[in-house]
Amino acid sequence: MQLYNKLSAQERAKLIDEAGEDRLTISFYQYHKIQNPTLFRNKLFIEWNKLGILGRTYVSYEGINAQISISAKKFLELKEQLDNISFLKDIRLNVAVEQDNKSFLKLKVKVRDKIVADGLNDETFDVTDKGVHLSAKEFNEMLADPKTVCVDMRNHYESEIGHFDGAITPDVDTFRDSLDIIEEDLKDHKEDKNLLMYCTGGIRCEKASAYYKHKGFKNVFQLEGGIIEYTRQVKEEELENKFLGKNFVFDHRRAERISDDIISNCHQCGKPCDTHTNCANEGCHLLFIQCDDCKTKTDNTCSQECQDIIQLPYEKQKEIRKGKHASNKIFKKGRSEVLKYKK
Secondary structure, three states: OOOOOOOHHHHHHHHHHOOOEEEEEEEEEEEOOOHHHHHHHHHHHHHHOOOOEEEEEEEEEEEEEEEEEEEEHOOOOOOOOHHHHHHHOOOEEEOOOOOOOOOOOOOEEEEEOOOOOOOOOOOOOOOOOEEEEEHHHHHHHOOOOEEEEEEEEEOHHHHOOEEOOOEEEEOOOHHHHHHHHHHHHHHHHHOOEEEEOOOOOOOOHHHHHHHHHOOOOOOOEOOOOHHHHEEEEEEEEHHOEEEEEEEEOOOOOOEEEEOOOOOOOOOOOEEEOEEEEEOOOOOOOEEEEEOOHHHHHHHHOOHHHHHHHHHOOOOHHHHHHOOOHHHHHHHHOOOOOOOOOOO
């Protein structure tokens, strides 16, 4: 019985090309007390592997968080399979704004302590006691209310390339960092302000809304379905789009364009740019914003040092990066001092 992915990304990419079928990138989440996450995880993997699903999914005692891709022809089969799971029946599936058949190249279903890493040891609040969910139309209306404080619950490298007009964008590396900063900044307005939050698909806001209600905030709201669902409703209902720029996504696409606005800059030359890349030096792999000119000039690296390294023989490169397998934890996303124009 296969319980783990056995194909490499290259092998899977070849199979996708050979199939010649359009695929859909989809995300969904649900907070729910799962008694045996490992058993549930194995069941999902077996069923999803049969459907040719790829992607990254986390399962825990508090629920499920999924970002996956599936052949468009099998979408209804996925929907039927999810409807047969009681707490996922009629779950909203966020279909990506922009599609890419190779958004994911492996199926990974992992058991985690939490589906959203929050760093909290406080188990006294009920994550299902969430704030009020708002549609795109309702979100726009509340955004215009002077009593509203709109907060982006994503990390700095996400909000840098796109955010709602007028939103507070905390300069943080983790979701956990945001929780304390927002509480401290708004501690005197727990009753007289509307705390309006948004994120990519809604999962971080949902936990945050429950947390802030637990902390005494009276008027807590979140964007239903996050930026992804907001964009769909804006197009479908012909609403004014209040989101500026791109929506960062955690797959090979890296971002979806929501508006034509370019609100960030190349971290190397400073010209307007909102395209993320990873440094070609595998010992660095820094995530940063890079324009096409700088990409060509630097061979897709973040610094002269990394450009010099990738010219070396492969074995020498392996020797240099030995022990740096957790490079993102060392260099952080977009935080390196070599990035001259990082805001």
